[in-house]
Amino acid sequence: MPNTYQIGEVCQILAKDNPELRGKGGCWAIVSQVNDFSCTVRMWDGEYAVGLQHLKSFNYLPQECQQIQSLSDRLARIYSDSLEETVKSLLQSLGKLNRPYLTAVEEKLLNVLESEYGER
Structure with a gap:
């Protein structure tokens, strides 16, 4: 089965029984590189190589x-x-959102973290 993921596509991680x-x-994970049987993806805490069986597109x-x-860029900073x-x-919970937007409260919380930790 060919790898049909595109760079920039947002997927959900299916951990299944993978200890890694x-x-x-x-x-959520953003595809940053497409390989034959895996993708390199960016999550809330860094980049990971993930096999196709552990990805599901959010479409x-x-x-x-x-x-x-x-x-993702905001969390990375x-x-x-x-x-x-x-x-x-808190960052992890924002990294598990299954919608592409923040609520007003989430936005406020992230703003607080940005003002506290953003300028390092």
Whole structure:
């Protein structure tokens, strides 16, 4: 079966029984590289190589993919290994959104994190 994913496409991670994807099930992921049997994808906390059986497209419209790309860029500017657990938990929950937009409250929370951690 050929790899039909496109760069910039937003997929959901299906962790199944893959130990490398533990805790990533349900996360959105943006395809950054298309290989024969896998894709390199960007998640809320970095880039991962993921086999095709662990990806499922959200079938978002191009504009919705751009909204997730923008969210991903914002999270990448905040994320680091040294963050407090509560901050990591919030980023992770934003990394599991199954819709391409933030609610007003999520936007406010992310703004707080950006003002606290964004300029490092």
